Amino acid sequence: PGGGKDVLLALLGGAKEITAVEINPGSIKAVQEFSSFNGNIYDFSNVKIFVGDGRSFVRRSSERYDIIYLSLVFTQKASMLGYSLAENYVFTKEAFDDYLDHLDEDGRVAVLLHDSSDLLKTFTTAISVLQDRGISPEQALKHIIIIQENMGMEIPDLAHFPLFILRESPFTREEAVDILKTALIMNKRPLFIPYVYEQEPYSLIGPSISLEEFISISPINLKPVVDDRPFFYNFDKGIPPLLAVLFLISLSLAGIFLIPYYSKRKKEEIKDSQAAPSIFHFLLYFTCLGVGFMLIEIALIQKFILFLGYPTLAFSVTLFSILLGGGLGSLSSNLIRKRPIRNISWIALGIAAIALAYIFILPFLLDRFLSSSVLTRSLVAMAIVFPAGFLMGIPFPSGLRVLNDFFPQDIAWMWAINAVMSVLGSILAVIIAILFGFTWALLAGALAYILIFYRFRSLSVLSGPPEEQP
Template sequence: MALISAAALAYEILLMRLFSIILWHHFAYMIISLALLGYGASGAVLTLAQRAVQQRFAPLFSAAAAAFGVSAIVCFSLAQRVPFNPLEILWDPRQPAYLLAVYLLLLLPFLCAGACVCMALSCFRGMVPRIYSFDILGAGAGSLGVVALLFVLSPADALKLIGALGWVAAAVAWLECGGPRRWPAGLLMALAGLPLLLPQAWVAPTMSPYKELSQILRIPEARLVVEQSSPLGLVSVVESPRIPLRHAPGLSLNATTEPPPQLGVFIDGEGLNALTRFDGRQGSLVHLDQISSALPYHLLRHPRVLVLGAGAGADVLQAHYHDARQIDAVELNPQVVDLVARRFADYAGGLYSGIARVHVAEARGFVAASAERYDLIQVALLDSFSASSAGLYALSENYLYTVEALQDDLRHLQPGGLLAITRWVTLPPRDALKLFAAAVVALEQSGVADPGSRLALVRSWKTSTLLVKNGAFDGADIAAIKAFCVARSFDLAFYPGMRPEEANRYNVVEPPDLFDGAAALLGPGREEFLQGYKFHIAPATDDKPHFFHFFKWRSLPELWSLKGQGGLPLLEWGYPVLVATLVQAAIASLLLIGLPLAWVTWVGARQNNRMPLAGPRGRILVYFLAIGFGFMFIEIAFIQKFVLFLSHPLYAVAVVLFAFLLFAGIGSRVSGRLAEGARAMRYPVAAVAGAICLSAALCLVLLSWLFQHPMGLPDAARILISAALIAPLAFFMGMPFPLGLAKVEATDARLIPWAWGINGCASVTGAVLATLLAIHIGFTAVVVAALVLYGVAAAARP
């Protein structure tokens, strides 16, 4: 049981890594949803085949485990061949069908794994807590183990190993269940080696042709120089000798010099970062003064600079060109740092060994833990233009651009220091206005009476740069900003005292432009402007950190009416995909719950058996729906919340899942004793629900402190702190399911697979719905909704 559950959870997390390479990492909610749908579907299938399971448990269990091993590899390989392109989902009617095909293919392995668990729960009466605890303990080990595995194996090799685990579980199950002959176990163990022998090309992830790396490699003679994989991403370095790469975002059209030779650095095929050849001559870096991010260096002399998201070092070179007296560079991915500091040290001119002090850390955590103050904090342009403009990040959490993040940055500035953030220009304005709104709120909450006196915004043809000053801009600052823009034909978007006619002079766009929006955000009608604007540009916060979510339902008819004029790209595809997935999950869940219920009722009526009355069946339905939704709401909210504390989405998924599953497994074992004492304890489920509410409330109180103080600790320490915080809550959350299932077993054991299916299908819809709710109402509200659901479960206990 532990083996097959470990393999299933490892496969779930590995699929997130694989989809990060193939498409984008924001498919995590879909992966979790389809995993749970597979588990729910297993309950439906076994409800219809209970007699066969009882009679031939050992061969069916072993067959299901082996089928998991086969389907984990085969279904992923087939899913890659489905021509699903999320960028076309709004205008190609075939894309929803392709999405459904991918969904159903990847569902099959989880159906097989879920069938193993459900068969064991159905056949071994009186052992529900023990079986369930080994199920989730194994799952917890698999969720953390696969992350460690990805440090030493490529995703393709990890996939083959997980496939082999299914065969090993089948062999162990055959031996444990006392099969009539021993040789099938030996054969199954021998077959476990077959996945490891598969050619790499059969299982290697195939990157979307719409990703930046795929596009770059279409250039004649462009080639991969280096490719390295880890849980943090697939790092690819590209060289193009025939048609040189030139990456200088928003380079002034007045520029007369071109960048020196560059290599392209990509993470998971996106976010082009330039590794520039530097021979030590300052004159070779003149182009770095011709982009909008150079503005703060025209207001400061020899600043102490902190670069957040340094990547391959373009912003570090910019600081060096402008005679910064000290440069601290923060980069999350150690592979990128190692490439610049070692493999390409000579090419980069000792950028990360002699020019800057490099810190491998998450940017927000580094700032929170640092006691230093800087003259300039530069937030690099971290994402790709194509991904940002297409709405690819609409579902992702980003804690760099929240109100609280800006406040942290401002606290680490010297008096007169500057925070500079560069973003891509999108039309109509979205990113820049949302960031400007966050800066206004951050200054107001910091006690600044006139936030407009500390803000400046400029725009090139491709990028915009926002400056937030620790103090008011004076006349000399404003003169320097004007001179900088005039020399480069950049547009002034806002500075204190700016007149409307000064805006929109060089790169002319139709209103509403940035100046109109900035003025409205500083005026008394801010809330009306935010409500009336066609995109969602309210400031992102740590509780609602979806900075790239701009979708508004009321704008949909207008944008759809512009379909023939190119209006659809203004819609982020991520949000419609999420809604489409929710609809698919809800329909599938209703079918998987309703069909088995109808079957069991019909069979019972024909056989004239004593079936549970409608009341008990209704209580079972409500109870398992409530705990399924409640568990997933809390789990998904915590995963998204811990992205900030644990620095990376994959780390957050693995650690939070591990902690929840580990301590929920322990709670499940304890619940067995609680169920035995249920006669003495009249309302065990109500007591557990109360404990869950108290534990969750404690977590919510501690989280705000947690994300301020220990964020600079090493990874191991933060993982332990996360587990300790989650432990009490997860312990009690592991109890309602086995308590309810034990009650169902005592009432009518034939309903165990159905109850399992209800819980699984509720979890399916809950995984997607939790993400949707978090975007709109925030993580805290999602957790509160989960606690209400646990209260409903306590009231409806079967």
């Protein structure tokens, strides 16, 4: 509710019961502190205020509502600055399913948006949700109403703070006529009302083109977003230019490290044993560690945002668990000095197995504990993430010990390469998530560790430097 404007309007509109959810506790404190000015709107007996993420609150709620209203939930600028960690689950297909499932009969979802871009994306998402429920695109249009402020002039492709209304049951012709009359009385401009005001581009879907064709011919990205790929405010088709530039810069920096080093060491190899690892084994090893670690870490942080209900809490809990587990894993790496290469290869395979298991197990576990308290959910998240963090903490120090046995002069180089690849991995995680989803980012992280296992498995007969071999 922010400063409470929507709560005030609901009270003035005669709402019998109001449930307001605000993710920022500071906003609620401000309204309460200035209660003498705003009329104590949060202290009314029929007003309930909760701190949390609105989507997460709805998923955990057992209540049903006449109206679920989302008023300018995000700004495009805020979302663009945080692709990997922003809490963009409010406008996904699964979110609209949750909203519809929590409505009373004839209840409505109302979304106040910014402009034409997010309006069109909300429109395609809603149509897709209704299609998944067995409703044809042409019939789905009868479930949707769009109106906006009257700006005094009619510009076809411009929408200014449009109000998008969705209902699970279709609007009747009589309801549509009444809504049009009310909108005109209130000096609102209709953009789409079934039966009585069906204008392009919204009316094109169904009789003229399919939803897929509608999306493909659009100059901007209107593909409906899902929980696994929740970048609602990404309107670029493909990789956003700013992110592509950042990736190319990071790739160039990685090349600055790798190419001269590769050229310098190309002809160097251990001559005492053909089975011994070459320097390029370690180059691949620390590259995969840097990229794989970040792919798994960022994917897990994003997976827990909806579960925990707060982006900052998801970041803190997940990062704490990974770092705590990683620290203890690094400490325990002292215990695997015997046959370290073999142990490294099997630990890498174990990390990949856990990452793959997350893909299948996480949805079940998160749904199972979704209704629990914040503390319980945080502890569950820590318990889930800790094993991966523990195992991911072992390969780096273990790899440095093995490297010290064969190429002690290259420790600083490998440390630097791992750091550069960690930066590259974090950007790559976001790119993969935008194009395919965070599940694929998690899978890519698992593949990085599988590559370590594959390359080092053949070397597992070694237990120390070449001079220790028979």
